[in-house]
Amino acid sequence: MESALVLVIGVMVAAGVYLMLAANLLCYLFGLILLSNAANLVIFVAGRLTRAVPPLIPKGQEAPVVPVANALPQAMILTAIVIGFGLLAFTLALVVACYRELDTIDSDHMRLAEPPPDSGEH
Amino acid sequence: MISLILQGATRLLVALILLFSVYMLMRGHNLPGGGFIAGLIASAAFVLYALAWSLREAREALRVSPVKLAAIGALISLASAVPGMLKGFPPFTGLWLFIGGGAGDKGIPISTVLLFDVGIYLAVLGAVLALFFTIEED
Amino acid sequence: MGWLLALPFLLPIATGLLAMAARRRPRQARAISLAGCIGLFVVVVIIFVRVLDQGTIAAQMGNWPAPFGISLVVDRLSAIMLLLAGLVGLAVAIFAQADVDLRREVLGFQGFYQLLLAGVCGSFVTGDLFNLYVWFEVMLIASFALLILGGERAQLDGGIKYVALNLVSTLFMLMAIGMVYGLTGTLNMAALHVAFAEVDQPAALHMLAVLLIVAFGIKAALFPLYFWLPASYHVPPVAVTAVFAGLLTKVGVYALIRTFTLIFPADFRFAHDLLLIAALLTMLSGVIGAASQFEFRKILAFHIISQIGFLVLGLALFSPLALAGSIFYMVHNIVAKTNLLLISGTARRMAGSFKLAEIGGLYRASPVLAAVFFIAAFSLAGFPPLSGFWAKLMLVSASLEQAAYWVAAVALITGALTLFSMSKIWSEAFWKPHPQDGVRALASLSATERVQRMLPAILLVAISLGLGLFPQPLIHFCEVAAKELLDPAAYVATVLPARDG
Amino acid sequence: MDTEVHSGDQPPTGWGERIWSLVLLAFPLGVTLWLLSMIGPVREHAPIVFGISWIPSLGVELNFLIDGLSLLFGLLISGVGFFVALYAKFYLRGHPLIQRFFFYLLLFMLGMLGLVLAGNLITLFVFWEITTIASYLLIGFNHEKASARRSALQALLITAMGGLALLAGLLLLGMIVGSYNFTEVLVAKQQVQAHPLYLPIVILVLIGAFTKSAQLPFHFWLPNAMAAPTPVSAYLHSATMVKAGIYLLARMCPVLGGSDVWLLTLNIVGALTAVIAAILAMRQTDLKLALAYTTVVALGILVMFLGSEASVAIAAAITFILVHSFYKAALFMVVGIIDHQTGTRELTSLGGLGKRMPITFGIAAAAGFSMAGFPPFLGFIGKELKYEGALAIAEEPTFVAWAAVFANALMVAIAATVALRPFWGRLPEKLQSVREAPPGLWISPLVMALLGLTFGLAPSLVATTLVGPAVTATMGQEETVVLKLWHGINLPLVMSITTFALGVLAFYLQPNIRALLNRIANWLPRNSDTQWDRGLNAFKWAAGVHTRHIQHGILKQYLAAVFAVTSVLLLWGLMRSGGFDMDVDWERLTVKEWAAMALVFAGSLVAIGCRAPLTAICSLGGMGVGIALIFLFFGAPDVAITQLLVETLFLVLVAMTLHRLPHSTEVSGRRVRFVDALLAVSVGTTVCLTLLAVLQQPLISPTKEYFELASVPEAFGRNIVNVILVDFRALDTFGEVVVVLVAAVGAAALLRRKLKPRVPIAAAKEERA
Amino acid sequence: MLQAILDGSSAILALAITLASWLLLLALGLCFYRIARGPTLADRVVALDVLNILAVAYCALLAISSGRDVYLDAAIALALVAFLVTVAFGRFVERNIEDDAPEVAENGGIDDSEHS
Amino acid sequence: MIQSILEWALALLIISGSFFGFTAALGLVRMRDIYLRMSTSGKGATLCCGLLLLGVALLFQDTGVTARAVAAILFLLLTVPVGAHMIARAAFRTGTPMWDGESLKPPKPPKPSRPLKPAEPGLPKDIE
Amino acid sequence: MQLFLMNILLAISWCALTSDATLDNVVIGMVVGFLAMALSPVRKFNNSYFRRLPKVLILIGYFLKELVLSGLRATWEVLAPASNRLPCVVEVSTDFSDQNQLLLLSQLISLTPGTLVVDIDDEKKLLYVHSMFTSDAEQFRKELREGLERRIREALD
Ligand code: NA
Numbered sequence A: 001m002e003s004a005l006v007l008v009i010g011v012m013v014a015a016g017v018y019l020m021l022a023a024n025l026l027c028y029l030f031g032l033i034l035l036s037n038a039a040n041l042v043i044f045v046a047g048r049l050t051r052a053v054p055p056l057i058p059k060g061q062e063a064p065v066v067p068v069a070n071a072l073p074q075a076m077i078l079t080a081i082v083i084g085f086g087l088l089a090f091t092l093a094l095v096v097a098c099y100r101e102l103d104t105i106d107s108d109h110m111r112l113a114e115p116p117p118d119s120g121e122h
Numbered sequence B: 001m002i003s004l005i006l007q008g009a010t011r012l013l014v015a016l017i018l019l020f021s022v023y024m025l026m027r028g029h030n031l032p033g034g035g036f037i038a039g040l041i042a043s044a045a046f047v048l049y050a051l052a053w054s055l056r057e058a059r060e061a062l063r064v065s066p067v068k069l070a071a072i073g074a075l076i077s078l079a080s081a082v083p084g085m086l087k088g089f090p091p092f093t094g095l096w097l098f099i100g101g102g103a104g105d106k107g108i109p110i111s112t113v114l115l116f117d118v119g120i121y122l123a124v125l126g127a128v129l130a131l132f133f134t135i136e137e138d
Numbered sequence C: 001m002g003w004l005l006a007l008p009f010l011l012p013i014a015t016g017l018l019a020m021a022a023r024r025r026p027r028q029a030r031a032i033s034l035a036g037c038i039g040l041f042v043v044v045v046i047i048f049v050r051v052l053d054q055g056t057i058a059a060q061m062g063n064w065p066a067p068f069g070i071s072l073v074v075d076r077l078s079a080i081m082l083l084l085a086g087l088v089g090l091a092v093a094i095f096a097q098a099d100v101d102l103r104r105e106v107l108g109f110q111g112f113y114q115l116l117l118a119g120v121c122g123s124f125v126t127g128d129l130f131n132l133y134v135w136f137e138v139m140l141i142a143s144f145a146l147l148i149l150g151g152e153r154a155q156l157d158g159g160i161k162y163v164a165l166n167l168v169s170t171l172f173m174l175m176a177i178g179m180v181y182g183l184t185g186t187l188n189m190a191a192l193h194v195a196f197a198e199v200d201q202p203a204a205l206h207m208l209a210v211l212l213i214v215a216f217g218i219k220a221a222l223f224p225l226y227f228w229l230p231a232s233y234h235v236p237p238v239a240v241t242a243v244f245a246g247l248l249t250k251v252g253v254y255a256l257i258r259t260f261t262l263i264f265p266a267d268f269r270f271a272h273d274l275l276l277i278a279a280l281l282t283m284l285s286g287v288i289g290a291a292s293q294f295e296f297r298k299i300l301a302f303h304i305i306s307q308i309g310f311l312v313l314g315l316a317l318f319s320p321l322a323l324a325g326s327i328f329y330m331v332h333n334i335v336a337k338t339n340l341l342l343i344s345g346t347a348r349r350m351a352g353s354f355k356l357a358e359i360g361g362l363y364r365a366s367p368v369l370a371a372v373f374f375i376a377a378f379s380l381a382g383f384p385p386l387s388g389f390w391a392k393l394m395l396v397s398a399s400l401e402q403a404a405y406w407v408a409a410v411a412l413i414t415g416a417l418t419l420f421s422m423s424k425i426w427s428e429a430f431w432k433p434h435p436q437d438g439v440r441a442l443a444s445l446s447a448t449e450r451v452q453r454m455l456p457a458i459l460l461v462a463i464s465l466g467l468g469l470f471p472q473p474l475i476h477f478c479e480v481a482a483k484e485l486l487d488p489a490a491y492v493a494t495v496l497p498a499r500d501g
Numbered sequence D: 001m002d003t004e005v006h007s008g009d010q011p012p013t014g015w016g017e018r019i020w021s022l023v024l025l026a027f028p029l030g031v032t033l034w035l036l037s038m039i040g041p042v043r044e045h046a047p048i049v050f051g052i053s054w055i056p057s058l059g060v061e062l063n064f065l066i067d068g069l070s071l072l073f074g075l076l077i078s079g080v081g082f083f084v085a086l087y088a089k090f091y092l093r094g095h096p097l098i099q100r101f102f103f104y105l106l107l108f109m110l111g112m113l114g115l116v117l118a119g120n121l122i123t124l125f126v127f128w129e130i131t132t133i134a135s136y137l138l139i140g141f142n143h144e145k146a147s148a149r150r151s152a153l154q155a156l157l158i159t160a161m162g163g164l165a166l167l168a169g170l171l172l173l174g175m176i177v178g179s180y181n182f183t184e185v186l187v188a189k190q191q192v193q194a195h196p197l198y199l200p201i202v203i204l205v206l207i208g209a210f211t212k213s214a215q216l217p218f219h220f221w222l223p224n225a226m227a228a229p230t231p232v233s234a235y236l237h238s239a240t241m242v243k244a245g246i247y248l249l250a251r252m253c254p255v256l257g258g259s260d261v262w263l264l265t266l267n268i269v270g271a272l273t274a275v276i277a278a279i280l281a282m283r284q285t286d287l288k289l290a291l292a293y294t295t296v297v298a299l300g301i302l303v304m305f306l307g308s309e310a311s312v313a314i315a316a317a318i319t320f321i322l323v324h325s326f327y328k329a330a331l332f333m334v335v336g337i338i339d340h341q342t343g344t345r346e347l348t349s350l351g352g353l354g355k356r357m358p359i360t361f362g363i364a365a366a367a368g369f370s371m372a373g374f375p376p377f378l379g380f381i382g383k384e385l386k387y388e389g390a391l392a393i394a395e396e397p398t399f400v401a402w403a404a405v406f407a408n409a410l411m412v413a414i415a416a417t418v419a420l421r422p423f424w425g426r427l428p429e430k431l432q433s434v435r436e437a438p439p440g441l442w443i444s445p446l447v448m449a450l451l452g453l454t455f456g457l458a459p460s461l462v463a464t465t466l467v468g469p470a471v472t473a474t475m476g477q478e479e480t481v482v483l484k485l486w487h488g489i490n491l492p493l494v495m496s497i498t499t500f501a502l503g504v505l506a507f508y509l510q511p512n513i514r515a516l517l518n519r520i521a522n523w524l525p526r527n528s529d530t531q532w533d534r535g536l537n538a539f540k541w542a543a544g545v546h547t548r549h550i551q552h553g554i555l556k557q558y559l560a561a562v563f564a565v566t567s568v569l570l571l572w573g574l575m576r577s578g579g580f581d582m583d584v585d586w587e588r589l590t591v592k593e594w595a596a597m598a599l600v601f602a603g604s605l606v607a608i609g610c611r612a613p614l615t616a617i618c619s620l621g622g623m624g625v626g627i628a629l630i631f632l633f634f635g636a637p638d639v640a641i642t643q644l645l646v647e648t649l650f651l652v653l654v655a656m657t658l659h660r661l662p663h664s665t666e667v668s669g670r671r672v673r674f675v676d677a678l679l680a681v682s683v684g685t686t687v688c689l690t691l692l693a694v695l696q697q698p699l700i701s702p703t704k705e706y707f708e709l710a711s712v713p714e715a716f717g718r719n720i721v722n723v724i725l726v727d728f729r730a731l732d733t734f735g736e737v738v739v740v741l742v743a744a745v746g747a748a749a750l751l752r753r754k755l756k757p758r759v760p761i762a763a764a765k766e767e768r769a
Numbered sequence E: 001m002l003q004a005i006l007d008g009s010s011a012i013l014a015l016a017i018t019l020a021s022w023l024l025l026l027a028l029g030l031c032f033y034r035i036a037r038g039p040t041l042a043d044r045v046v047a048l049d050v051l052n053i054l055a056v057a058y059c060a061l062l063a064i065s066s067g068r069d070v071y072l073d074a075a076i077a078l079a080l081v082a083f084l085v086t087v088a089f090g091r092f093v094e095r096n097i098e099d100d101a102p103e104v105a106e107n108g109g110i111d112d113s114e115h116s
Numbered sequence F: 001m002i003q004s005i006l007e008w009a010l011a012l013l014i015i016s017g018s019f020f021g022f023t024a025a026l027g028l029v030r031m032r033d034i035y036l037r038m039s040t041s042g043k044g045a046t047l048c049c050g051l052l053l054l055g056v057a058l059l060f061q062d063t064g065v066t067a068r069a070v071a072a073i074l075f076l077l078l079t080v081p082v083g084a085h086m087i088a089r090a091a092f093r094t095g096t097p098m099w100d101g102e103s104l105k106p107p108k109p110p111k112p113s114r115p116l117k118p119a120e121p122g123l124p125k126d127i128e
Numbered sequence G: 001m002q003l004f005l006m007n008i009l010l011a012i013s014w015c016a017l018t019s020d021a022t023l024d025n026v027v028i029g030m031v032v033g034f035l036a037m038a039l040s041p042v043r044k045f046n047n048s049y050f051r052r053l054p055k056v057l058i059l060i061g062y063f064l065k066e067l068v069l070s071g072l073r074a075t076w077e078v079l080a081p082a083s084n085r086l087p088c089v090v091e092v093s094t095d096f097s098d099q100n101q102l103l104l105l106s107q108l109i110s111l112t113p114g115t116l117v118v119d120i121d122d123e124k125k126l127l128y129v130h131s132m133f134t135s136d137a138e139q140f141r142k143e144l145r146e147g148l149e150r151r152i153r154e155a156l157d
């Protein structure tokens, strides 16, 4: 079952990269979402999959009675999801600010920091 | 602009969502939930508030500025390490105190770990709200 | 011990939170930030002395044993990096008091600055791969905020590119760390050292190495992954560029060194080959890029790249001398580069612009500034008896020792081209008369501002000079540090409790 | 041309200036006296070595070696240095930057002395580069002139590039010998010359020496360096710095010399340099430039002679170093005086100064005669020795001899031109008020000229004390040198007379020759100097092209490059590793698992299939649900809930911003998108492969077991994920909260522009000041 | 019954669960069809909304099929929070006509398939 | 016996619930305008959830689980119509066309009682 | 008083969520509920829910019946190959004096498959209802008035 998920990850990565390569910053952002979800899934898959047994210890037990899913990757993903949320939200704010100040969200037209050579600068 | 139906439903929903968030926070150590999830849920309540009523009212309901709330949360998380420090443990060492424990039942737990989780709850709530409020008011 | 090792990031976080809360009272925020930086410096000096005395030291967060809890480990490499972070942090903090405008302070400059330092120090201190990711993110998001703080149009443009490319790096890093865990079942670096020796999946090793090199390579600004750096480093206030130049890319290099000395097996030729190619191209591409620029800060930005090549070169050559050279180069470069950027800020204050065509006359107007620049610049160009020379000497010798003559040739040519750029700045900004006669003397600034601007610069240049004239203690230190890196047994033994068998 | 020179109305000298000038005078004087005291010991004993360990880790010692060669150079540097300093004190009196000038000159002296006295290859190199820096600062001293800056840069770059070659050579040499100390290096001739790296070392060291000593094809920086104030020219570009290369060659002779490649290279390069520089010198009308070119000639001759195994040739070289230092320093100072007093150095606008400036004239004549090789000046002895040496050089006597004669003949002509022409003939109108220079200016050249005469009359004064030991050191074996004014009538004397005749002829024909040369020069393509410019411009152009193509400013291409590099390298890694046996476990998935994966699949495809961002955002929402379901199915409820919440909150956030973003944007062409798609597929595939490769290794995770066993008894929690988050790895959680916090405040800083300090701006500004 | 689920001894329940899974899978696919087709943003948002509700159903189904009640919490969280997206998008659509009323209203406000 | 009846009941709940879910999604596809789509889908999906959640309650027969299942149903009943209303209102106000049996036509121009004005800017506290 | 009831309701919800009806948990539920109310716009409530509990139960029953019936009908509509439906938007005027009742009505209408409140005009107490089964607007209004509206008034007035 890991292999199927690996395939899904591959599709997500490809789709994410494709979206990021569009000049539209919003598309970039969406590509980023895809990629960051893919990264989370990578951690999940790399920690190996177990069907439907959450890492919870039943009341009255000192340790899980049945084999449970690997908890550490889950904790990593949780951290990564929340961090990703912060980064994505900031990026969204940046895109909004860009549109407000530069009047475009097309990255092809963002040439202020690095003006094209014919615009008078060296 | 603002729908009466939305506002009406929000009256109840905000309280319910907040309740749910506290529930998720409290049981997080033993069942799915915890400071993160609870903080996210709680922030959803205030986001709903802001969407349905207005940003101003959401801010008033929150009473503290979200950034301050987040900073307080983070500092609470940090402060949860102080008892450990006093006892000579490294940072983030959990200390547990069980009140009224008996045989088979440890009693009501009070721990720095839970304090840490509460700090996370507040910090996530504050930070997420700060993001939303900024974007909304812009 | 646990607290001592955690303080390098806990202290700036606490300071940062306080400064953020006080951001609308700039004077308080400034005082908090400065106090925090002084505190941080004291802490890192204590740690450094402790490491000099005891060798590698480690602590377990939460009192959970390694490899289950998060380890903080400071070996010599970490210790010197921490020391540099504290030093640069303090120097730039002083400078920023004069250089960063009020508007940006109100928007939270001091808080972001402290949290950036927290991320940097955390990265140096941690002995856990996923925790490293977290600190990278702290550093990254703080750097995003610092970069766009103020929201000028060029800042947003540069910021977009910086953010866009660095996020890609972050995601690759996250994937790679997940897979490293998937390969070994642990995240503790010392445990990873043990576990990687037992991995018998060469394909996985190779491809993970590539992912990590790409991820850290973007952060470190290796060729051809460095686009974000020249696109953005010239847009924020110069204090921000200075701390970025001094520390950010170096954290990427640190991570590369850590990964490919500690985690991956020592005889992993593939990674070293890859790094060597990247290093050589980075050195050349960066320095050639600098030659094409006509702005003070942009030139320096491209040189950051070129010098990253030198730092990685030492890792790629992977000999005691080479690694020692890398570390020495790191020290030299952080000090000199930060200083040059600080000077560029003061130069703009005096002469009105970063564009070389629009400025001049600083040689006459501000002899102290000129002297400080000259020493820092020629140190960067590797002129003896300044610190950069010894760094270059060690790396070139290491290349020659391995009969890597082309590598030595590239290193030397890069040195010559660096000289070209540095003398261009000197000639245009300092020697050439100011085109509008609009240059001010340092003496025309208020006494406070003069101290805030020149004290860090003079401090750093004194260190550069000191390292140039008396390099032996540091070189010896670097040699021991390199030995530690090449033989991580002591590191592993310090972190992991005694293992059976 | 030194416009900064103040002649009459000099402002009072300040304390700083006085102190600096005192130091500047005292230092070389002290060193001279100390070195003079070393003459005896050096002649009697083996070389004297002393010093301290500097960087034992790298084998670098701050040690010094005094033998005949270093003693000779050391005395020249400190002795001539003293007089140049004296001259400079008067020449630049009142100049606003005179303190810096003194400092640079002192730095230079220090570097030069260190260079010639160094007993360690690396130490030598350190001082070598110090002289480079100091000369850069001195050449660019009149920094407000573009030409001075250009010349300084040129000199710096050329000598520094040579320096880097030298460094490489020295490092290789040290590597072969196993030590950088001269005491060991100089006796390792056998070992070094048998080593396969010998040839590269020779080439590298020669590049270093040739750039510093302005040999062909690096000669052009030296005349340009005349942008420096005249005392600098007198010192750096005649007596000392340019001789650093010569010193290096002489110093390296015992270990590197003697081989065919060494001898031949030195002969040919030296001879060519001498001849071409001599021709170029004839073209000049600027006195200083003419002298500069003759310096190049002299250097060429010196190099030519060092390429010999005959002791007489070496002796000739050593003597000529001495001779040249005296007369060239004197002549430069004379030119400086003329410039100082008349404001010009242009030959065509000078004349008849002899009556107005008799002392200067006398000095000029004495130095000129020495340069022209007239008896009884030391120059004559030098020239005789030169011819003797030229004849003694085994390989190409005719070639070397002709080159020597030719170059010397032109030197005679130029000596006459520089030393005599300004003082003869009619005094131009403009110069009617010219007076003799103050004594401070003419004292130094006078001493120089007199030394030339003295040593010419009593050559034995230097023969045994300086020249002999120097030759010994250069040859690496004991040699005695006898210097005589009169050798009898022999072939060298004949050559001398021929030279003289030719020189006089050239002097009289000089205007014609100059015109002819100018015509040829116009007809020839370009000289080295313009080639240098072209080279530099070509480099700048190439750098521009490089940077424009790499750093073009277009984000999506940056991203494309990063992705392309990643996937190519991943493939390369896969190939280098030899691939892996893919053990794909297509274990049967349940329907609901298919459902979740299908959601993710569909979400990704819809997101890229639709052309508008708004559609993409909805499909991403759907995909988020799918991912959450995957987490749920495989036992991660915490993650699933978090995923759902975050996804929801993020979509809300996007929805809240959408009205502030444009709805439609341009769409790239199909072909571009096709390439993008290829790239995307390759990244996806390679990441897939990486993950699959990782999955082939069975996971042994001690942490998993530990967390499961420790969660309840030690951490008192039943949700292991949460226990990890708040206890086992609380630090990660804490850091992550900091990230979100900073993101929030950062976004606020981006979007809010109304934020103001609590104190009014004006008050805050005051407070900061 | 719980035991029957856990050890798979009840054929009828197993069948019911499989059938339900297929039905819900198809339902999710149909939602995606609507998300992809649009034609207006409102249509897509409605589809997303339904998708979210169906996900709640899926959680419930999972709770049944696995015999674990923890999945109920995911269902509650989703039920409480998911409609926020719908609300926010609804607000966006309305805000949009306020911002540039004439032009957007003409083509149904938010029909992004026609924009590109 | 009871066991078997309960199993049948649960199976019925599951199948009918998911069937409602399926038809809801089908309605999303088959209906001609957005209002019809919303009318048929949102509630169908809610019904689906309700039935399945009841199934959960029936399966576990535990107060806690039942309470939470009922809570989930209540929350859905509270939120789903609100969401649907918001979208419907937006569609209505933006004049999204409506199917009148033959073709898509714009709906009657809406007559909002309140003037459509943007939400109050809501000056944040820590700004003044 | 109403707020207190509300608080009790929340405490009960809490106990339901935590599946724990012990006394201390009720107290915790009260506290949490109080805090939640304090932060939410609950204080804007001015009606009472529980005055007529039986009527409320009747309302619920009626609603559930409607829900299932129209649900089935909607399902049929979706599955049927062709249909005779004639959807339209009906303006329904109500005469609630209490805004909350109006809101409840609209919520229940929206919950019922086949009908949907698309807009609301609270000054004129006017609902714009989209109905997919009704072609006769008058008939629809009458059904609504007789059915839901009446029962709501009975339950809450
Ligand atoms: Na470390």
Ligand code: NA
Binding pocket: C073, C074, C075, C078, C124, C125, C126, C127
């Ligand atoms: Na470490």
